[in-house]
Amino acid sequence: MNGQAAPRWQAHCDALYRQHAARLVRLGRLVLGDKQEAEEVAQEVFLKLIRTYEGPVVPIDWAAWLTRVTINACRDRRRAGWWAWSRRHRAPEMLELVDGGASPEQAAAGAEFGVRIAAAFQRLSARQREVFALRYIEGMSTHEVAGTLDLSEGSVKRHLFRAVKYLRGALGEIKGDRGHR
Amino acid sequence: MKRCLSERTMWLVHEGAAPERDLAHLEGCLDCAARYGRLNEELGEITRALRDHASPIGRDVRRGRRRWVTAAAVLAGIGLLAGGEAVLWRQSNALVDPRPETTAEALSLLEEVTLLLSSPGVTAASVLVADPATVIAEMTSPESYEDDPIAAGGGGGGGRL
Numbered sequence: 001m002n003g004q005a006a007p008r009w010q011a012h013c014d015a016l017y018r019q020h021a022a023r024l025v026r027l028g029r030l031v032l033g034d035k036q037e038a039e040e041v042a043q044e045v046f047l048k049l050i051r052t053y054e055g056p057v058v059p060i061d062w063a064a065w066l067t068r069v070t071i072n073a074c075r076d077r078r079r080a081g082w083w084a085w086s087r088r089h090r091a092p093e094m095l096e097l098v099d100g101g102a103s104p105e106q107a108a109a110g111a112e113f114g115v116r117i118a119a120a121f122q123r124l125s126a127r128q129r130e131v132f133a134l135r136y137i138e139g140m141s142t143h144e145v146a147g148t149l150d151l152s153e154g155s156v157k158r159h160l161f162r163a164v165k166y167l168r169g170a171l172g173e174i175k176g177d178r179g180h181r
Numbered sequence: 182m183k184r185c186l187s188e189r190t191m192w193l194v195h196e197g198a199a200p201e202r203d204l205a206h207l208e209g210c211l212d213c214a215a216r217y218g219r220l221n222e223e224l225g226e227i228t229r230a231l232r233d234h235a236s237p238i239g240r241d242v243r244r245g246r247r248r249w250v251t252a253a254a255v256l257a258g259i260g261l262l263a264g265g266e267a268v269l270w271r272q273s274n275a276l277v278d279p280r281p282e283t284t285a286e287a288l289s290l291l292e293e294v295t296l297l298l299s300s301p302g303v304t305a306a307s308v309l310v311a312d313p314a315t316v317i318a319e320m321t322s323p324e325s326y327e328d329d330p331i332a333a334g335g336g337g338g339g340g341r342l
């Protein structure tokens with residue numbers, strides 16, 4: 001800036017943004033089922049990062065920290081009163097179709113499959129969405145998921161298995177519908 | 182031969198959490214092997230569909246990046262006004278919130294600015310920034326998020342899918 005290097009905190013926070021922002025938006029969107037909410041959560045998380053950041057060498061795992069803070073921010077949103085109202089008044093399928101970011105081209109090319117899987121995903125419980133997203137989308141181990149969500153591994157496995165079972169059932173129905181067209 | 186694996190046991194095999202005897206059954210039973218193949222395949226399909234569907238697309242990425250760059254630049258500008266980085270971000274070993282009042286005020290202002298930037302019709306250039314030229318250059322940069330942060334090691338752990 002004006003011939004000066006960017007401050008260290010800014011460069012590091014920016015690097016973290018570049019590396020993690022997309023996955024945090026995706027995680028928020030899966031957990032909340034709403035693109036706009038997810039983007040707001042990501043911004044909130046990165047502002048919190050600036051708040052937390054204090055020096056060039058910070059002895060914590062920033063990736064894990066960002067994931068945990070994102071999950072907590074999503075929970076805070078769900079707890080807020082207006083969130084429940086908003087969810088009641090907007091069906092998840094419509095949320096994803098209207099706000100979902102799928103361009104008309106994508107939709108025409110068969111994004112319906114993704115929309116239907118996403119809609120099925122939104123019918124899982126909040127906890128099931130969290131464990132599934134962290135385990136299979138974020139690629140965490142069951143142990144790491146348990147640590148992030150403050151759950152026992154047994155509980156993570158129970159939620160995960162139910163989620164997998166439900167989603168496989170939904171996948172079967174979607175494939176069945178496609179086969180009958 | 183032991184009776185065929187339940188759906189849950191099959192999934193535990195997938196998670197690497199099934200006992201040895203179940204793995205032995207899977208190796209020797211064509212039916213279970215086929216069911217296991219389907220489980221892998223379907224979980225892969227579900228995961229790919231969710232990942233593709235939920236990943237932000239180009240214009241969303243650029244919008245998010247604009248907000249972030251502006252917010253960071255605003256904070257940098259505030260830092261310069263307040264006497265520089267050393268004042269805002271000095272090292273502290275305190276366990277409680279070590280930030281000086283100035284930082285709290287700056288962050289509060291920053292949050293307001295970020296909210297403002299979320300509103301339609303507001304451009305970053307209308308906001309006080311440390312170096313508007315740098316911000317505008319950043320805002321127009323096509324590269325915003327890394328392509329695949331998961332592949333880049335974000336989030337930790339190694340999933341099977």
Ligand SMILES: [Zn+2]
Binds near residue numbers: 186
């Ligand atoms: Zn068998």
